[in-house]
Amino acid sequence: MTAYLEFKGVEKAFSGKAVLKGMNLAVTKGEVMFIIGTSGVGKSVTIKHLIGLLRIDAGEIWFDGQRVDKLPERKLAALRKRIGMVFQSSTLFDSMTLAENVALPLRKHQRLGWDASLDQARVRLAQVYMAEYADRYPAELSDGMRKRAAIARTLALEPDVVLFDEPTTGLDPVSARRIDRLIRELADKLGVTAIVVSHDPPSIFGIADRVAFLYRGVVHVVATPAELRASSDPIVQQFIRGQSSGPMETPGF
Amino acid sequence: MKALRAARDLWIVYVSTIAGVLRRGGARGELVRQLHAIGNKSVLFIVVTLGFIGMVMAYEACSQLSRITGDYSQIGGQFIRLIVSDFGPTLTALMLATRVGAGIAAEIGSMKVTEQIDALRMSGVQPIDYLIVPRFIASVIMTLLLSVIGGLVMFGAGGLTAEHSFGVNPEIFYDFTQVRPRHLILMCIKALAYGAAIPIVAGFCGLRARGSSEGVGWATTAAVIGGSFAVIVLDFIISAAALFVTGGDL
Secondary structure (H helix, E strand, O other): OOOOEEEEEEEEEEOOEEEEEEEEEEEOOOOEEEEEOOOOOOHHHHHHHHOOOOOOOEEEEEEOOEEOOOOOHHHHHHHHHHEEEEOOOOOOOOOOOHHHHHHHHHHHHOOOOHHHHHHHHHHHHHHOOOHHHOOOOHHHOOHHHHHHHHHHHHHOOOOOEEEEEOOOOOOOHHHHHHHHHHHHHHHHHHOOEEEEEOOOHHHHHHHOOEEEEEEOOEEEEEEOHHHHHHOOOHHHHHHHHOOOOOOOOOOOO | OHHHHHHHHHHHHHHHHHHHHHOOOOOHHHHHHHHHHHHHHHHHHHHHHHHHHHHHHHHHHHHHHHHHOOOOOOHHHHHHHHHHHHHHHHHHHHHHHHHHHHHHHHHHHHHHHOOHHHHHHHOOOOHHHHHHHHHHHHHHHHHHHHHHHHHHHHHHHHHHHHHHHHOOOHHHHOOOOOOOHHHHHHHHHHHHHHHHHHHHHHHHHHHOOOOOHHHHHHHHHHHHHHHHHHHHHHHHHHHHHHHHHHOOOO
């Protein structure tokens, strides 16, 4: 199967400290790929490179047959229409209602008028069961509701790929599973490719097609959830079992 | 190297802001909001602080004169000349660098560390257009207006102090004849320059915030120090240039 999205030998360092050290990963169209690993290993950094929020130091990133890591900022707008991102902390704009938040990318990317964008925004909010909260401000809502509204904002542009940065972190189990279901439905019903950064085992083993385990700056293993469970690799086993002692190096501990 | 990179980034923010102003990048509603936040909400602060400074300066000046000549006939004229050409815009800008600069840096800095700036970019919005351009325009307009208000309050408060503490006749003190058009031009140039510098420095500091609340705190402190420093340096440069242009006849 040909890769829809591909990282080739990607390297990235911050203040001289190498985070990614020649990372390779290929994602096929329509799959739900989870990127897992310990905190600080470079999972969020990896996905931010895809949309030019961070720049790689070396290597290549390809999307749908086009190299995207060298694109200048002005050309990234087109890419960001096709690849959306749901950030870890929802990142809704406090001074706007949910409808206005969702309408913003429609106005900017699709040049829709104010009223048309708000109408579209309400439709998108309804898709994540948030229609009745369209005129509320983010501060008035729970974390789970804000997360769903952030997903609606990302889906407003009908992206081909959605990047989720720890979408279930900080949510109660019920809300977390609803977010999982939403991600799965995106892939199954709309054919959206999803890359999910997570270390939430129920999500990983519940909805992932494949899992990339990031360790020491490279992809240590790529496997299906079942293969991962059955893996004899002691590092993988330590991670998925959440054991405090074992062969895994965890900086800071 | 870090200082050079910072200077380059500050220059990029400045050029991008000017480009944003020229292509009308900022949202009109946001501009109105910022005019209110930077201007209206600073009026009381500026009036009170410059009023007190005016009283202290007039008192000190009268006190010194009373020991030397006791002739107060020139004090009002010289005082307003000094206020118009320097103290009015400079002290107003120093006050705004603390109140407005800190606010801009804290707001943009917290948006940076919570990834809202990245979310703006993902929404097709240029962060400088959306966040700095409206604040820049509002700051330029309001620094000029507040400089005029602050200067008048400073002069008025100084005159009251001179009258009540030293018996200076208000008709003698409130003498505007010493103010020449070149002083008014100098005031406008300084106010516009300060009004431009404060949001640029504060926005730049906010955009450089890293990490979490500590990063926002750093950005806020840096914005106040950087903004105040910029005002002082600009005051020196503009005053020196004015002296040069007028051949010392200022």
